[in-house]
Amino acid sequence: MQIHPSDLGLIARVTNLGKRYGTGPGAVAALDDVSLGLRRGEFTAIMGPSGSGKSTLMHIMAGLDSPTSGRVWLGDTDITDLPDGELTVLRRRRIGFVFQSFNLVPTLDVRANVLLPFELDGRRPSKDEQAWIDELLDTLGLAARVKHRPHELSGGQQQRVAIARALATRPDLVFADEPTGNLDSRTGREVLGLLATASSRTGQSIAMVTHDPVAASHADRILFLADGRIVRDTSRSTPEEISSYMLAMEAAA
Ligand SMILES: Nc1ncnc2c1ncn2[C@@H]1O[C@H](COP(=O)(O)OP(=O)(O)OP(=O)(O)O)[C@@H](O)[C@H]1O
Numbered sequence: 001m002q003i004h005p006s007d008l009g010l011i012a013r014v015t016n017l018g019k020r021y022g023t024g025p026g027a028v029a030a031l032d033d034v035s036l037g038l039r040r041g042e043f044t045a046i047m048g049p050s051g052s053g054k055s056t057l058m059h060i061m062a063g064l065d066s067p068t069s070g071r072v073w074l075g076d077t078d079i080t081d082l083p084d085g086e087l088t089v090l091r092r093r094r095i096g097f098v099f100q101s102f103n104l105v106p107t108l109d110v111r112a113n114v115l116l117p118f119e120l121d122g123r124r125p126s127k128d129e130q131a132w133i134d135e136l137l138d139t140l141g142l143a144a145r146v147k148h149r150p151h152e153l154s155g156g157q158q159q160r161v162a163i164a165r166a167l168a169t170r171p172d173l174v175f176a177d178e179p180t181g182n183l184d185s186r187t188g189r190e191v192l193g194l195l196a197t198a199s200s201r202t203g204q205s206i207a208m209v210t211h212d213p214v215a216a217s218h219a220d221r222i223l224f225l226a227d228g229r230i231v232r233d234t235s236r237s238t239p240e241e242i243s244s245y246m247l248a249m250e251a252a253a
Contacts, residue, residue: 009039009040010037010038010039010040010073011038011039011040011074011075011172011173011205012037012038012061012072012073012074012075012173012205012207013036013037013038013072013073014034014035014036014057014060014061014067014070014071014072014073015035015070015071015073016033016034016035016069016070016071017031017033017034017035017036017057017060017067017069017070017071017072018031018032018033018034018067018068018069018070019031019053019056019060019065019067019068019228020068029227029228030053030056030228031053031056031057031060031067031228031229032227032228032229033070033229034053034057034070034228034229034230035070036057036223036230038061038173038205038207039205040172040203040205041199041200041203041204041205042199042205042206042220042221043195043196043199043200043205043206043208043218043219043220043221044205044206044207044208044219044220044221044222044223045208045209045210045215045216045218045219045221045222045223046058046207046208046209046210046223046225047209047210047211047216047222047223047224047225047242047246048224048225048226048231048249049226049249049250049253052225052226052227052228053225053227053228053229054209054225055177055209056228057225058175058177058207058209060072061175061207062091062095062097062173062175063079063082063087063090063091063095064091066080067080074090074094074095074173075094075172077090092117092120092121093121093169093171094171094172094173095171095172095173095174095175096117096165096166096167096168096169096171096173096174096175097166097174097175097176098159098162098163098166098174098175098176098177098179099162099177100177100178100181102150102158102159102161102162103162104150104158104161104162104165105150106149106150106151107149108149109146109147109148109149110137110142110145110146110147110148110149110150110153110161111137111146111147113150113161113165114133114136114137114161114164114165114168115133115168116165117165117168117169118168118169121169125168129168129169129170132168132170133164133168136163136164136167136168136194137164139190139194140160140161140163140164140190140191140194141157141160141187141190142157142160142161142164145157155182156182156183156184156187158182159179159181159182159183159191160183160187160191163176163179163191163194163195167194167198167204170198170202170204171204172204172205173204173205173206173207174195174198174204174205174206174207175207175208176195176206176207176208176209177208177209178209178210178211179191179195179208179210180192180210180212180215188215192215192218193218195208195218196218199220206219213239213240213242213243213246214239216237216239216242217236217237217238217239217242219236220235220236221233221234221235221236222234222235222236222237222242224245224249226249226253231249232245
């Protein structure tokens with residue numbers, strides 16, 4: 001009998017993943033034999049030095065980029081060779097993104113930006129979803145800004161709109177690239193609390209790339225990458241433990 005990743009509670013999985021850029025002597029191995037499963041409802045931080053492969057891993061797991069070798073699963077669907085059209089639909093329904101460059105639509109106000117994933121899926125939010133969106137906007141301090149357009153907001157506010165949009169449809173899996181990078185520490189803490197709530201309360205899996213040990217200390221699990229490989233996979237840790245491991249990694253490099 002074949003075991004599907006979903007039977008194991010895995011929301012996403014990659015096996016023996018490799019990614020090379022370029023050919024010949026100048027080629028770069030961005031990922032080298034990475035195998036990893038993300039569990040349902042788990043909040044994972046992905047850390048590692050610049051150039052260690054964090055973004056590449058996140059993009060491949062999200063079906064935004066394809067690997068040179070290995071396989072990629074989303075739930076029990078093998079997405080490695082899925083045609084673009086099917087991949088787009090799957091991504092839209094099951095994955096949320098928070099990018100560093102917020103990707104907000106400049107001509108739409110805050111509410112319309114947050115509702116965009118529903119619009120793209122050709123449906124309206126249910127009553128329950130609408131209540132969740134209102135809660136998101138409230139928690140993120142955006143309730144009084146719903147009629148503003150992105151250029152009328154600060155960088156931190158735009159970041160929060162991107163977070164509300166990523167969580168609005170309650171996708172199975174949310175990828176966040178430095179989601180607290182532009183925020184003051186209080187708002188940053190609130191955003192991390194919200195991500196933790198999304199995973200514990202609604203069972204969403206969150207994968208967050210961060211360089212910040214304090215941000216990573218909110219996660220259930222911390223993965224460290226170095227030179228395209230996972231070099232450490234730990235459960236929840238304190239900022240001090242994370243910092244000392246990062247220092248040890250730098251010293252060894
Ligand atoms: N499109 C590309 N073409 C060539 N090389 C690339 C490309 N994208 C990434 N790389 C290389 O792959 C390696 C991994 O890059 P990646 O962006 O995944 O690292 P990262 O850990 O996310 O870094 P950072 O923390 O600086 O964002 C790096 O050596 C990078 O230069």
